[in-house]
Amino acid sequence: MEVNGAPPEEFLQHPWLPVGISGCQLLAKIWFGDAAYHILLTDMSCVWEERMDSAAIQRRSQELNRRLRAPVKAFFSHLCEVAQPCLSGSGERADGEAQISLTRREDDNISIRLKSELAELPFYWEFRCTPCPSHTGTVHVSDLTSSGYVRVCTQLLRPLLAMSRLLQLQVGQLGGLLVKKDVEIQDYRENGATLSRERLQTDVFEEQTNRENFISKALPLVCSEQQETLGFGDDLQQLYASIVAHENTRALKRKLSEERSVQEDRPATEEHDLTPSLGVGSVSETPEKAGEQSHKRTDATGATKADGAKVQNSFDHPAGRPSSKPKKKKVGLFR
Amino acid sequence: MEVNGAPPEEFLQHPWLPVGISGCQLLAKIWFGDAAYHILLTDMSCVWEERMDSAAIQRRSQELNRRLRAPVKAFFSHLCEVAQPCLSGSGERADGEAQISLTRREDDNISIRLKSELAELPFYWEFRCTPCPSHTGTVHVSDLTSSGYVRVCTQLLRPLLAMSRLLQLQVGQLGGLLVKKDVEIQDYRENGATLSRERLQTDVFEEQTNRENFISKALPLVCSEQQETLGFGDDLQQLYASIVAHENTRALKRKLSEERSVQEDRPATEEHDLTPSLGVGSVSETPEKAGEQSHKRTDATGATKADGAKVQNSFDHPAGRPSSKPKKKKVGLFR
Numbered sequence: 001m002e003v004n005g006a007p008p009e010e011f012l013q014h015p016w017l018p019v020g021i022s023g024c025q026l027l028a029k030i031w032f033g034d035a036a037y038h039i040l041l042t043d044m045s046c047v048w049e050e051r052m053d054s055a056a057i058q059r060r061s062q063e064l065n066r067r068l069r070a071p072v073k074a075f076f077s078h079l080c081e082v083a084q085p086c087l088s089g090s091g092e093r094a095d096g097e098a099q100i101s102l103t104r105r106e107d108d109n110i111s112i113r114l115k116s117e118l119a120e121l122p123f124y125w126e127f128r129c130t131p132c133p134s135h136t137g138t139v140h141v142s143d144l145t146s147s148g149y150v151r152v153c154t155q156l157l158r159p160l161l162a163m164s165r166l167l168q169l170q171v172g173q174l175g176g177l178l179v180k181k182d183v184e185i186q187d188y189r190e191n192g193a194t195l196s197r198e199r200l201q202t203d204v205f206e207e208q209t210n211r212e213n214f215i216s217k218a219l220p221l222v223c224s225e226q227q228e229t230l231g232f233g234d235d236l237q238q239l240y241a242s243i244v245a246h247e248n249t250r251a252l253k254r255k256l257s258e259e260r261s262v263q264e265d266r267p268a269t270e271e272h273d274l275t276p277s278l279g280v281g282s283v284s285e286t287p288e289k290a291g292e293q294s295h296k297r298t299d300a301t302g303a304t305k306a307d308g309a310k311v312q313n314s315f316d317h318p319a320g321r322p323s324s325k326p327k328k329k330k331v332g333l334f335r
Numbered sequence: 336m337e338v339n340g341a342p343p344e345e346f347l348q349h350p351w352l353p354v355g356i357s358g359c360q361l362l363a364k365i366w367f368g369d370a371a372y373h374i375l376l377t378d379m380s381c382v383w384e385e386r387m388d389s390a391a392i393q394r395r396s397q398e399l400n401r402r403l404r405a406p407v408k409a410f411f412s413h414l415c416e417v418a419q420p421c422l423s424g425s426g427e428r429a430d431g432e433a434q435i436s437l438t439r440r441e442d443d444n445i446s447i448r449l450k451s452e453l454a455e456l457p458f459y460w461e462f463r464c465t466p467c468p469s470h471t472g473t474v475h476v477s478d479l480t481s482s483g484y485v486r487v488c489t490q491l492l493r494p495l496l497a498m499s500r501l502l503q504l505q506v507g508q509l510g511g512l513l514v515k516k517d518v519e520i521q522d523y524r525e526n527g528a529t530l531s532r533e534r535l536q537t538d539v540f541e542e543q544t545n546r547e548n549f550i551s552k553a554l555p556l557v558c559s560e561q562q563e564t565l566g567f568g569d570d571l572q573q574l575y576a577s578i579v580a581h582e583n584t585r586a587l588k589r590k591l592s593e594e595r596s597v598q599e600d601r602p603a604t605e606e607h608d609l610t611p612s613l614g615v616g617s618v619s620e621t622p623e624k625a626g627e628q629s630h631k632r633t634d635a636t637g638a639t640k641a642d643g644a645k646v647q648n649s650f651d652h653p654a655g656r657p658s659s660k661p662k663k664k665k666v667g668l669f670r
């Protein structure tokens with residue numbers, strides 16, 4: 001069931017929060033609107049989703065709380081108050097009284113049950129999340145463009161690849177700085193300087209050796225950690241937020257640019273710059289120019305790691321691509 | 336249609352190769368077996384798939400090449416020879432004679448058409464890839480565990496998150512090394528050392544300032560690059576390969592361990608260590624111990640960035656989790 005949920009750009013900017021319920025480690029992205037909610041959950045092996053509008057919430061509340069006779073608005077704020085901490089924390093209990101439990105069902109759905117107290121009576125809720133896409137009947141493939149499946153790409157795949165790429169560039173930049181420090185240190189030493197304490201002396205930084213050693217030691221840690229806690233910690237959350245905010249700004253600028261080009265044929269109208277309304281003012285005003293600066297900077301550090309240009313080249317001139325003609329086989333396949 | 340394809344661990348270790356066809360930038364993971372193939376394609380907004388067995392290949396070859404009367408094995412090696420370079424390069428033409436084109440269809444499928452020459456006659460092929468999961472009819476949700484959808488998580492989501500995490504730890508480690516270099520430099524200078532050339536002097540490394548400056552400059556570059564080339568370059572490919580190889584080894588060890596524990600109740604049998612057969616001997620023998628070493632190393636560098644322990648803590652003691660009881664609302668919701 002597709003219902004009106006969070007505006008896509010707003011939902012994209014919500015963080016993925018680590019949640020542990022009933023021994024199950026998940027990342028949760030939640031949006032509570034005006035008597036509506038949208039939840040994405042993942043254990044990185046599957047992504048589940050539930051989108052509920054006011055009418056659906058009303059029906060479920062009747063099903064789970066037979067004595068409850070109240071409009072959605074009367075209990076929705078309580079549901080938010082109880083559910084939000086549960087879905088952005090890691091404990092079994094949301095607070096002093098609310099209880100939460102998770103069940104993985106045989107049909108691959110997951111059910112998160114919540115028991116709290118409202119007006120001195122128990123209040124039950126259940127989030128019934130289905131794997132994205134949540135279609136279990138006949139699927140029109142054209143639905144996929146707006147399906148939960150596409151959200152997996154938007155909400156996770158693209159940002160994660162951008163995060164990896166950005167961190168990889170940062171590793172290159174820091175490597176470049178280390179090389180510069182070594183040059184400075186070498187100059188002091190060549191001029192006869194000595195250390196007051198021998199233990200302060202550092203090894204010369206060698207990018208490849210360092211990377212190989214680091215990866216062989218950190219890899220088992222990261223893989224164990226991913227199994228236990230998924231490993232999407234605070235620093236990665238911040239990076240995710242920066243990246244999706246930037247993507248949203250780009251999308252908005254593209255949209256505005258398209259609208260302007262459409263309007264070019266029409267009489268001039270007053271234009272409003274909507275960018276500040278997104279609240280992502282920290283993003284560079286001139287992406288392309290800043291990109292060039294970053295490029296120069298990476299070059300200037302003397303980093304030997306791949307930068308944008310190298311990757312670009314690898315696309316333009318793929319290695320291992322045979323340029324010779326295929327051998328013609330003189331076999332009688334066609335009759 | 337689910338057919339027997341590549342063994343999962345083998346397919347996981349195949350690289351994602353950047354491919355540009357008809358102006359469309361994709362990442363492709365391809366496996367050609369014995370008269371069977373399995374292709375995954377993504378533009379990071381959608382993931383498409385086609386799995387074909389011998390019988391399906393035979394049917395399609397008949398459909399596309401009416402004059403071809405040959406068993407699959409007779410032309411499959413030609414198909415591999417022509418298709419593999421096309422799906423691991425970035426050009427329009429696979430070689431001197433083969434032509435390739437990509438069409439995105441209205442039903443969200445993509446079609447990659449290939450025209451080559453076999454036995455001096457044109458040989459046509461078409462890869463018809465559908466969004467994962469490729470089910471377009473009735474779906475039993477229990478099928479999802481083996482569906483293309485789960486492959487998106489296994490093949491992309493999990494490795495990408497691990498890559499981000501690993502690179503983030505490496506950024507922390509390099510930051511720690513830079514701090515050590517600065518301590519060494521400071522000691523030289525305090526002992527009166529001077530540089531022969533002023534321009535060799537570096538700025539003191541400040542982790543947070545560096546990160547903020549770097550992100551604001553690199554972010555626009557990375558986002559533009561992702562739009563143009565997806566940004567999954569050689570270095571990230573290598574990291575991907577290391578991570579999935581390690582995951583495969585872990586999975587195999589887990590499986591062996593489970594089998595051994597099952598065998599404990601049975602009479603003793605000869606045991607074979609199958610690990611070397613995976614060909615991932617570079618992976619540390621004792622993951623947990625190596626993980627601890629990596630941990631210590633990060634600490635020893637004096638890095639102030641989040642490490643495993645910090646992230647672990649953030650799961651154990653989530654911030655912003657209210658401990659107070661919920662306010663009881665004295666409203667008459669229940670009757």
